[in-house]
Amino acid sequence: MTTGVSVVGAGMVPFGKFPERSLADLAWPAVKQALNDAGIDPRRVQAAFCGTAFGGMMSGQRILGRIGLTGIPITNMENACSASSTALHHAVSSVRSGQYDVVLVIGVEKLTKFGGGTLPLEEEDWEVSNGMVMPALYAMRAQRYMHEFGLTDRQLALVSVKNRRHGLLNPDAQMRKETTVEEVLASRPIAEPLTLLQCCPAGDGAAALIICSDKVAPQFRTDPVRILASDLTSGKYTPGFRDLTTPEITRRGAAEAWEHAGIGPDAVDLAEVHDAFSIAELIYYEAFDFCARGEAGAFLEQGHSTFGGKVVVNPSGGLLAKGHPIGATGAAQAVEVVRQLRGEAGERQVEGARIGLSHATGGGIAGFDHGACSIHIYAR
Amino acid sequence: MNPEMSPSSEVRLVGMHCTACGAMAYPFQAVCPICMAEDEVAEADMPTTGTVYAYSTVHAAPKKWRLPYTIGYVDLSNGVRVFSHLDPKGLGVGAAVYASTGIVSGEAVEEPRTQLVFKAVGDAK
């Protein structure tokens, strides 16, 4: 027998650069905020799942030690950019199966400890040891997509312009300054054709969620956000051809998520998707069937993915503007969806939002489209 | 991984061939990633020519790399995809390339390291 699962608490610290703060001190305020948001006695939390990629050993214990929430099972999870969405998935599964009634999800990352530059990838990987960096992987997707579908430089840059405009309205966003297509294209090249303003900024951040069974949810809030689907998958290793213009892993994950949720792309009011680089968001419009193959550039240009459009993509500003402390991203996307579905998103509120989606995918390793992908669908 | 140099100085790409399912991969791996066979897997020479699927010139990377450098995916004539450095001269999506070598990393300044580099056909030295 399985039970319904809801989010009753959401919290995050504004993303930014906080080199002086420890990982634990970065994250515990987000946990406290989530607990307060749920109006829950911390003693009710039965287990915690902490997602981080570079946090180091016992990140969850270090964080929860700060607030005395210990002596419960704490599981630390690494899955690159999908770390805390993976933690959320396992938290949801543990509640759905009846193992727990109340669990905590944490996502945390401190990237300033690396002092800037591209993300340090695993040197044991064959491509990484031969010079692969994340911007180059996405740059190749962009180049190939432009080659096949005639996407222009300006359409590509427009993703950054839109998400910066959204981020301007989000007090938790790292980049709160508008930009223009000209500025984006004139910023310095990182991996051609991608320029600096088409790459997510490096930063620090944390987010937390209180997940519980539908049975106990009314004890905490009258407006729980129901989780309709929680999907996790990995890429399929292949030594041969892979189509870089469409993400097989996300397409497959999306199909599973639609089936679990019993709804389709037309029902989604807002989507927080993994726009680590400008091209990514465009490819995900198509992977989620928000638009047809090859039409993402026009979909964006015509305003279908911003406020007032068919589906508001990355109302938070996305990874490009809100920031991408990688292990924190999945949980932070969920926080945004919860706030939107409760009508608490202030200036960036998606009017009448009833269905939201979050999508975190990542892991640049040889032979995989991506290492991991986790998709969640929520309803109020 | 460095490409092996044959006595005639031609580049060899030693990959995997699985006689159970016919799959090929580069670099070599001990278990077939397609059918999971182990005993039927052997080293095999890959073709050294192919076409460029996509590439990028990189301007930001870990310190050991000399910037900028160009990397990309080359689809060999047997269907195997190789991630490699590329010589930017005459390059384009779909360009015909052949396997060669070059010095591409910053480390090479201290300890010259020859590495696989694909070059556009017609741009041979």
Ligand SMILES: [Zn+2]
């Ligand atoms: Zn095989």
